Amino acid sequence: xxxxxxxxxxxxxxxxxxxxxxxxxxxxxxxxxxxxxxxxxxxxxxxxxxxxxxxxxxxxxxxxxxxxxxxxxxxxxxxxxxxxxxxxxxxxxxxxxxxxxxxxxxxxxxxxxxxxxxxxxxxxxxxxxxxxxxxxxxxxxxxxxxxxxxxxxxxxxxxxxxxxxxxxxxxxxxxxxxxxxxxxxxxxxxxxxxxxxxxxxxxxxxxxxxxxxxxxxxxxxxxxxxxxxxxxxxxxxxxxxxxxxxxxxxxxxxxxxxxxxxxxxxxxxxxxxxxxxxxxxxxxxxxxxxxxxxxxxxxxxxxxxxxxxxxxxxxxxxxxxxxxxxxxxxxxxxxxxxxxxxxxx
Numbered sequence: 001x002x003x004x005x006x007x008x009x010x011x012x013x014x015x016x017x018x019x020x021x022x023x024x025x026x027x028x029x030x031x032x033x034x035x036x037x038x039x040x041x042x043x044x045x046x047x048x049x050x051x052x053x054x055x056x057x058x059x060x061x062x063x064x065x066x067x068x069x070x071x072x073x074x075x076x077x078x079x080x081x082x083x084x085x086x087x088x089x090x091x092x093x094x095x096x097x098x099x100x101x102x103x104x105x106x107x108x109x110x111x112x113x114x115x116x117x118x119x120x121x122x123x124x125x126x127x128x129x130x131x132x133x134x135x136x137x138x139x140x141x142x143x144x145x146x147x148x149x150x151x152x153x154x155x156x157x158x159x160x161x162x163x164x165x166x167x168x169x170x171x172x173x174x175x176x177x178x179x180x181x182x183x184x185x186x187x188x189x190x191x192x193x194x195x196x197x198x199x200x201x202x203x204x205x206x207x208x209x210x211x212x213x214x215x216x217x218x219x220x221x222x223x224x225x226x227x228x229x230x231x232x233x234x235x236x237x238x239x240x241x242x243x244x245x246x247x248x249x250x251x252x253x254x255x256x257x258x259x260x261x262x263x264x265x266x267x268x269x270x271x272x273x274x275x276x277x278x279x280x281x282x283x284x285x286x287x288x289x290x291x292x293x294x295x296x297x298x299x300x301x302x303x304x305x306x307x308x309x310x311x312x313x314x315x316x317x318x319x320x321x322x323x324x325x326x327x328x329x330x331x332x333x334x335x336x337x338x339x340x341x342x343x344x345x
Contacts, residue, residue, distance in 0.1 A: 040127055042158045045151060048130060048139045051173075057191055058145075060104040060111075065152050068108055072096050074153065079119050108153075115150040124160045129176060131164040139163065143176050171202030178220060189254060190246045196220065196230040210235075229258035236261035238268040256318070287328045300327045300334075309337040 050062060060068075072095050078084045084092070092112075097105045118124055128144025139161065141148065151159045168176070178195050199219055203211040211219070216227040233242055233254070242260050245251045251260070260268060287296065297320065304316045312333055321327045 040160065040162045042121060043130075043139060043161045043163070045148070045157055045159055047137065048128075048141055048148060048159070048161070049133070050141045050145055050148070051177075057188075058107055060100070060107045062149060062152065064100070064104065065108065065111065065149050068096065068099055069153050069155060071099050073155070074112060074115065078116060079154075083116070111146065111149050111153050114146060115153040118147070118150055118154065121151065121156050121158050121160055127160040127162045129162045129164070131167045133167075140167070142168070142173055171199075171206055174198045174202050175219070189252060189257070190243060193230060193233055193243065193246070193254075193257070197234045200231070200234060226254060229254045229261075232258040232261040236263075237265055238263060241268065241272070259317075287324050287331075289324055291324060293324060293327075296324065296327045297321055300330050304330065304334055307334055307337060309334075309341075312337055 072092065075084070075088070075092075083089075093105070093109055096108055096112075099105075100108060124147060126144075126147070128147050129142045130139040131142060132138075133140050142164070144161075148159060174195075178199055196216070200211045200216070203209075203215065203219065211231075213224060213227045213231060216222070216231065217224050220227070222230075233239060236242060238260060242251065242257055245260075246257060251257050260271065263271065300321055301316060304312055307313075312330075315333075316330060321330050
């Protein structure tokens with residue numbers, strides 16, 4: 001099956017955050033500029049240096065893209081047709097997987113798909129953005145790394161670039177890279193948090209104040225809920241440990257990360273403490289498989305919340321029952337908790 005490129009947006013800006021929105025627009029206007037500040041033209045690929053500080057990480061390096069394209073060049077016919085035949089595409093992907101790890105092969109195939117959508121440098125709708133380096137002859141990448149690498153796949157010597165005459169400050173670069181990273185390609189949870197962290201730190205340096213939820217909504221164009229969650233993580237005393245759990249794949253959602261971020265150090269330490277193995281008990285509840293799962297899940301969750309037994313409530317919030325058997329087990333735990341409470345009275 002041919003892999004499809006996913007297109008994601010970044011949410012909407014809170015129209016009530018007037019002050020920070022005006023400030024953000026002012027930064028954007030300063031970056032975009034007109035006249036002498038920016039020109040767009042075809043430039044040699046060899047003059048561009050990628051930004052090593054870009055908070056979006058890629059498993060595959062530029063050197064590996066160069067090497068792989070020599071080993072697995074795009075068939076010329078694909079550049080003149082709408083799309084490759086399914087079997088040819090599968091064979092091509094298999095050849096890429098012979099030279100790269102699974103993660104790198106996936107990223108490389110994504111770059112090939114992007115390259116096939118571009119085909120020629122003149123057809124690049126959204127040019128890469130660069131600024132002139134200190135030497136006056138080299139160009140430093142701000143936004144457009146994947147488009148640049150797609151041109152490497154195409155083995156093109158030139159690329160269309162928007163050239164800023166002066167280097168933007170780090171915060172202006174962070175804003176442009178945030179827009180680029182979130183609009184053009186999926187980010188991992190870890191990289192998204194690091195992007196937000198860069199924005200928050202840049203705001204602190206420029207404004208001499210911590211960024212608020214409302215200001216982050218306006219700056220990053222995300223929902224208030226997610227802005228609150230991101231700030232809960234990056235401002236948390238448990239921040240480094242949470243980021244490590246995310247990096248290792250033990251946490252995969254921002255809501256779970258924010259829940260951990262709201263914990264005290266003692267609560268977080270208790271969360272990390274290895275859980276003692278509980279002896280297996282035979283469930284006293286048996287629920288027919290024909291019972292509608294969604295209704296059963298709702299009933300179980302509401303019963304646990306009504307009981308108010310904290311350990312069980314936290315357990316259900318972190319690991320909601322996903323099957324009829326899970327629901328039966330939670331009912332059994334709920335009954336046990338009620339019995340233990342009654343014995344203490």
